Amino acid sequence: MDQRSTEGDDAVVETRGLTKRYRGGQLAVHALDLSVPRGSVFGFLGPNGSGKTTTIRMLMGLIEPTSGRASLLGEPMPRAARSVLPRVGALIEGPALYPFLTGRDNLLRYDAADPTADPRTRAPRVAAALDRVGLAAAAGKKARAYSLGMKQRLGLAAALLQPRELLVLDEPTNGLDPQGMREIRALVRELAEEGTTVFLSSHLLDEIEQVCTHAAVMAQGRLITQGTVAELAAGSRGRLAVTTPDPVDAVRVLKEHGVTDLVVLDERVSGELPVPGPGVDDAPLELADLNAALVRAGVRVRAFGAERASLEDAFVALTGEGFDVAG
Numbered sequence: 001m002d003q004r005s006t007e008g009d010d011a012v013v014e015t016r017g018l019t020k021r022y023r024g025g026q027l028a029v030h031a032l033d034l035s036v037p038r039g040s041v042f043g044f045l046g047p048n049g050s051g052k053t054t055t056i057r058m059l060m061g062l063i064e065p066t067s068g069r070a071s072l073l074g075e076p077m078p079r080a081a082r083s084v085l086p087r088v089g090a091l092i093e094g095p096a097l098y099p100f101l102t103g104r105d106n107l108l109r110y111d112a113a114d115p116t117a118d119p120r121t122r123a124p125r126v127a128a129a130l131d132r133v134g135l136a137a138a139a140g141k142k143a144r145a146y147s148l149g150m151k152q153r154l155g156l157a158a159a160l161l162q163p164r165e166l167l168v169l170d171e172p173t174n175g176l177d178p179q180g181m182r183e184i185r186a187l188v189r190e191l192a193e194e195g196t197t198v199f200l201s202s203h204l205l206d207e208i209e210q211v212c213t214h215a216a217v218m219a220q221g222r223l224i225t226q227g228t229v230a231e232l233a234a235g236s237r238g239r240l241a242v243t244t245p246d247p248v249d250a251v252r253v254l255k256e257h258g259v260t261d262l263v264v265l266d267e268r269v270s271g272e273l274p275v276p277g278p279g280v281d282d283a284p285l286e287l288a289d290l291n292a293a294l295v296r297a298g299v300r301v302r303a304f305g306a307e308r309a310s311l312e313d314a315f316v317a318l319t320g321e322g323f324d325v326a327g
């Protein structure tokens with residue numbers, strides 16, 4: 001094991017107490033501690049207005065935090081913007097495009113604006129980026145004739161002109177049809193497999209479940225939780241419900257097996273299933289084992305079942321509100 005590597009070293013995005021209060025007094029982001037591990041596909045999830053875009057703007061050095069700090073690739077932002085940003089690709093709030101230029105010419109312009117980009121290899125670099133996002137065939141069309149999805153892909157192509165250690169994508173599938181969404185997701189997975197860390201914001205839970213390894217949940221400017229997607233889903237494994245004429249014994253046995261928040265209602269006992277721990281012996285509790293334990297203890301079980309909560313249930317429970325999916 002590499003003794004030097006600590007959690008902090010592996011974080012490509014790190015914030016501490018990051019706070020933004022807009023001039024009008026609106027507290028958009030409050031004391032945010034975010035940690036995005038290298039190599040992850042990190043979903044930044046929250047309803048509209050929860051502070052995602054504001055956070056991303058602060059990370060990219062586009063606006064100053066009111067207090068707290070942020071680092072990208074281990075360097076402080078916005079101080080190190082000049083050295084860090086060339087290693088970061090970003091797609092924020094729709095790409096800025098010249099509508100009267102073709103897709104290809106837009107990218108040539110982007111590339112020409114990058115002082116580190118070698119002009120001799122510009123044409124093949126642009127062609128490769130167009131190909132990568134599936135726009136090779138439409139490269140000669142004017143950008144104003146592009147659909148929203150094509151514009152979004154062109155923006156991604158611009159972010160991919162250079163190899164990037166980190167990609168920051170603000171709602172990358174916004175406005176795309178299901179096919180377009182699938183394509184962007186496939187591209188994100190591909191980039192992650194190549195070792196790029198991807199940080200993407202979304203208000204779509206199933207999108208996070210489908211592509212992300214990690215996620216953070218925001219609500220009203222505050223971080224509600226962050227962790228691996230598996231942990232977050234496991235965090236609400238749903239409630240177990242047992243129907244038994246022996247509720248007192250059932251409660252005792254279930255408690256011994258780590259079931260919490262037990263509620264007895266006549267012959268129905270329900271409780272929160274334990275979340276598996278990180279230790280070797282903390283294998284996920286098998287429901288069948290739990291049932292067997294009840295039976296072994298002489299508890300007469302008439303019905304036994306668990307509802308596995310979806311990530312959506314978990315997040316609604318965490319944020320205390322429904323997800324507003326309106327654009």
Ligand SMILES: Nc1ncnc2c1ncn2[C@@H]1O[C@H](COP(=O)(O)OP(=O)(O)OP(=O)(O)O)[C@@H](O)[C@H]1O
Pocket residue numbers: 022023024026027028046047048049050051052053054055203327
């Ligand atoms: N420039 C601004 N001036 C004042 N308030 C702002 C500004 N930009 C955003 N806000 C407010 O800050 C809060 C957070 O907005 P933000 O855009 O960061 O949320 P979001 O999670 O990205 O939402 P969305 O998905 O709708 O973009 C909102 O209440 C919003 O109205």
